Amino acid sequence: MTQSEEDVGTDMSQTDNEKSDPETAKAAEQAEKAERTQPTEHYDDPDLDKGYAWVICIAIFILNFNTWGMNSGFAVYLSDYINNNVYPGTSKEQYSFIGGISFGVGLALTPVINYIYGIIGVKTTVIMGNCMQFAGLFLASFTTKYWQLVLTQGLLNSFGLAFIALPAITLLPQYFKKKRTMAAGLATAGAGAGGIVYNLGMQKILQVKSVHWALRAQCIIAFGLIWISIFLIRSRAQHHKIVFTAYDPQVIRSPGFYMLTSYIVFCMFAYTILLYTMVNFTTSLGYSGYQGSIASALVAAGSVIGRPFTGVIGDRGGPITVAAIVYAICAIFTFSMWIPARNLATVYVFSVIIGGLMGCVYTSIGAICARLSGLKKMNVTFSMVWVFMGLAGIFSPVIGLKLKQGSGGYVDPTQYLHCQIFVGFSFVGCSLSAFLLRGYIIARDKVHDDSDTMVDLDGDVLHLGTDMKSVLKGVFQLRSKRIV
Template sequence: MTAEIVSKDLSSEKSHNDEGIREYTRDPETFMGEKPSDGTMTRVSTRASDFAIPDGTFWGWMCVFSYFMTSFICWGGNTAFSIYLSNYLEHNTFNASAVDYATIGGLAFGVGFVFAPVNTYLVGITSANFVVFFGGLLQFVALFTSSYCKEIWQLYLSQGVLMGFGLALVSTPIPAIVPQWFDKYRSRVLLLGSGGTGLGGIMFNLAIQKIIEEWGVAWARRIQSFVVIVVCTVCSLLIRTRDEKIKPEFKAIDTQILFSFPFMVMLLWLVFTMLAYVTTQYSMTNSTVALGYSASQGSITIVLFNVGVLIGRPSTGVFSDKFGPVTVSACIYFFSSLLCFAMWIPARNLATMYAFGLLVGFITGFVFGAVPAIVPRIVGLRKLQAAYGMAWVILGASGVVSPVIGLALRKDKVEPGQYTWVAMFAGLGFFMSGFCALVLRAYIIAKDKLTGFKNSDRGEHSQIKVPMGMIIENLLTVKHKKKV
């Protein structure tokens, strides 16, 4: 009986590089034989159905909506810590040092992400829906109990540690799900989703400042806690995945990815970006106050920062889809470095600080939507969850230490130049971030040339060895056949 073969040829694909010829053979497990009723054998490639990304659909957009709302409630709400921080410092609420408060803010931002691989594994054995709901529940408990704290160690545990784990559990699963639903407009929708941080930052900073003035800090935290649990519960019910088609891996640690050159460069990019980003974000209010303005006027700086986030992330997503997330990242963070040196350091009036807050908010938060768009370009969609979880470890650890570094670098005397060293640190961090993005871009361009511009979502060539010479040659490459 004659066998009919309906699929791509299974012959090896050959790629040539400076070190010789390397053969790549597709995994036979991705093909399955099916026996039709007429007795003929048909071999069907599951790759086509697995990676036929729909670019939308109802459930795809529900995932984007959930990403937007969890960004709104988690990261947007977390920016309000600068308001609490300013209040604690002004009234010496817990008889603690500024470093204590900064450490708590850092713990809330990043301690849970140090355990992000465990979160990834938890998603694998339960579901993204459960993990998001559980994270919302932890945030509710953290915020509600923090309203009754009397000692600084209690605030460390509630607002710091517990809040950090809640943020991580809510924030880890959804950004890794959205790329399963979008291909052509992937960066755009990811940055649209992460743009919820901006709206949340605007609303929470304005509302919490008003609530504190009228009813005090305790009630501000209680109200925030109830808003968090309601939003997270709704979002946990709206999430849908395409795991049955993509077959993602939920390894806590994937050493094959962890020690690869492009992933290590991406981790360096994350370290420098987060050190600069969090230091800048947490310093804006007090930096404005140091110029001689009130805490209320200082709070407007962080509000404008969040206005920039709200408008900027979807806008930069459009450019990211057109030119590629890595290319746009390099441009954005080189420009962010320039803003720190040219605006923040010489700033001596309210208008300059407001303009700086708006501009830096517009571009610096690009990292949060860019990571889930860049990772598939390096390792493919199947390993996205594992790679994303490991990346969050570095992102979280950087977030923990950033506020402490910011306070340590500021001068003791309250004066216009109090935050000069902080601004210099942020500027250098953004510059190194741009450089790392440039190296990662050169690597991807070189890999594309070696593999014949294959679809990176499939991850077929994620472990190809790219000669360092080719990476250096492509550092300043401007035009490329495929967006990077």
């Protein structure tokens, strides 16, 4: 027999064996499919969930302390502006608009800031924000007219906040995966700690000196502390191939984007109005401005404990699921405890509880955006969602004061009833939006599991779609294959 005949015989023998064993061929095909659909993990990176990742967490804690924490201290300034008529001829709505501007205008322009961030890098972006925030508050301390306050404590301070906050909130998901929500909880606790320090500290300076000296002290403290974070932060955007654009049509076409936007807007309505109202609500019960500032500080104190706690629970139960439940609880406490509150003890207890719960949005938003759009398009999703967060933040304080009855400065807690009802129903809307988003992610994950081409849930997942029936089914599904 020739060599070619032997080869032919061997091939025929192999073919016969394959035909005679179809189960083996089927098993091999399934193994190949499983290999294709196995998610690509990044745990070969020594900094993921450990090592320098925790240094980044500390750096973000400091940034949150001196941005969101400091901004929450505006309640002290708002109370002083309104009660002492610091700028004659200015209405309470105009004063509250300063808080809305400082919170929201910069965030509304985050798509542009995200594009700049991609060009100049994380350190330069934060340095620019630090300088703008310092300049805004320092110049505000010398203002004598309302329009000057709008430009300084309002606009310039707002741009500084946004230039710092966007890099801060998008860095953590680059360093964490399994402990992503817990790390966010620990880092965002800095906002609560900052709220305590700046509320009580600036209130004392305001009493001893003046509102202008409080502004000077605040900006100097924040400017110095932020430099610590600037020296510590590092970006890993190139490793994850993160997209830094102002707009992405694929994000706009995703139904999950609108569910996330609804969740953010409702949350900002409730969060901002409640945060800026606690001081004046306490004084409407007949207590002093200092006692009111303690109530505001207790909201911040609650977040120091509550945010890490919701972060740990979020890693176990899923950030979206936990957020939906937390904001349902917030609605219950608003209706059952805040509305009937008529003494200082009740206000203080409510402040601690609601402070520990309502900041869940900052704990969950990083993990939710990464889950919705993947790490690659997380930044652009953040920036596009923050446009709506900024707009909600701008108008929330004004809405809160418009719903308040009377001009303030007198004892009557019922003047805040409409405001409290609005906050309660905003928490309800926030919870329902989160449950709907949860259903969408669960339904989309099922599409992923049935796909041969999708290989990484941290990759580009926006092209995966689902139907409304599957979304609603996912809302009521108690357990899912992956944490949502």
